[in-house]
Amino acid sequence: MHFVTGGSFNGKSKWVKEYYQLKDSNHLWISFYEKEQVLVNPVLVEDPMVILEGIEVWIKDLAAQYEVSQAREKWRLFLSSWLEWENKDGNRKVILIGTDISKGIVPMHAEERKWRDMTGWAYQDIARTADRVELIWYGISQKIK
Amino acid sequence: MAESSLIFISGGVRSGKSSFAEKLAADYAQEIDGQLHYIAAGQSSDPEMEERIRRHQNDRLESGLNWTTWEQPVELTKLRHTFQSKDIVLLDCLTTLLNNEFFSQDEMWKSPDFQKQVMASIMEGIEQIAQKCHHFIIVSNEVVYEPLGDRExxxxxxxxxxxxxxxxxxxxxxxxxxxxxIPLLMKGIERA
Known part of the structure; x- marks a missing residue:
């Protein structure tokens, strides 16, 4: 599992595409930025590589639908289902891309604070689980784990 | 451009990025016996902004170094013939320049064509200046670490x-x- 994070529009997806040479490899790109994204069951995935882009948007949906502990539970199930999928075959790889939304001023609205908090926790979960973490700063990558 | 003369410096508000940039510029100027130039993009729109500009001016004055200031709140390309090979040029800061261009024509910022044009024009100005001078140091601000979501x-x-x-x-x-x-080198190599 590989986690790629950094500020908005810093070139995270571009970095992933280039680093993994996605043009020439079989992969499934799931973007939560696209509306009406249906959640894919890992069991049904046949490609060896899966990219989950826009983790913060998926967290936003969870935060809007559930109270914190339930949302956290749903999130953990999501993360572990992908980890399990990856572990079943040595050739499999999951790459999660999440935008850093943690460094602005504290939002006025409670639901925005909840979203931001949950995203931070989720990123900590991913970073703990992942064997590699990359921080992207205007196209420059830094391996932080 | 044989070798890039461009240096990019970014940081949060009050991170010390301007002081670092000015010191870097001064070091280069001393090294090559060059001339220091400062491109000021700020427009004093309120007393606080005036004070901020004055503070920066004072810092440069008190540094004992001879800065030449160019007021260029918009249209960076106008400075394309201004600099020469022994000039060290500092632009502080890019966000102000973008602000000025962005809001220069009422609601135009909503138009994708206008956005492209603003970006292209700023990049053109940067490249033109970087080609002429010895070093071109650009200071900017870190701002994109919160949800940009709903506000267009x-x-x-x-x-x-x-x-x-x-x-x-x-x-x-x-x-x-x-x-x-503390300046963290994100790209390039440290100078000896």
Missing amino acids: LVYIYGKMLAQLHRNIVAKAYQAFLVEAG
């Missing part, structure tokens, strides 16, 4: 600024992120 203006502005940063970092031979006064 913030979203577009943040996207444009981040894209400018990416373009500049790609062309720069050094890029620094300044944290609490």
Whole structure:
């Protein structure tokens, strides 16, 4: 599992595409930025590589639908289902891309604070689980784990 | 451009990025016996901004170094013939310049064509200046670390600024992120 994070529009997806040479490899790109994204069951995935882009948007949906502990539970199930999928075959790889939304001023609205908090926790979960973490700063990558 | 003369410096508010940039410029100027130039993009729109500009002017005055200031709140390309090979040029800061261009024509910022044109014009100015001078140091601000989501203006502005940063970092031979006064070298190699 590989986690790629950094500020908005810093070139995270571009970095992933280039680093993994996605043009020439079989992969499934799931973007939560696209509306009406249906959640894919890992069991049904046949490609060896899966990219989950826009983790913060998926967290936003969870935060809007559930109270914190339930949302956290749903999130953990999501993360572990992908980890399990990856572990079943040595050739499999999951790459999660999440935008850093943690460094602005504290939002006025409670639901925005909840979203931001949950995203931070989720990123900590991913970073703990992942064997590699990359921080992207205007196209420059830094391996932080 | 044989070798890039461009240096990009970014950081949060009051991170010490301007002081670091000015010191870097001064070091280069001393090394090559060059001339220091300062491109000021700020327009004093309120007393606080005036005070901020005055503070920066004072800092440069008290440094004992001979800075030549160029007031250029918009249209960077106008300075394309201004500099020469022994000039060290500092632009502080890019966000102000983008602000001025962005809001120069009422509601135009909503138009994708206008956005492209603003970005292209800023990049053109940067490249023209970088080609002429010895070193061109650009200071900017870190702003895109919160949800840009629902507010169209913030979203577009943040996207444009981040894209400018990416373009500049790609062309720069050094890029620094300044944290609490400490410059972190993100691209390029440390000078001996």
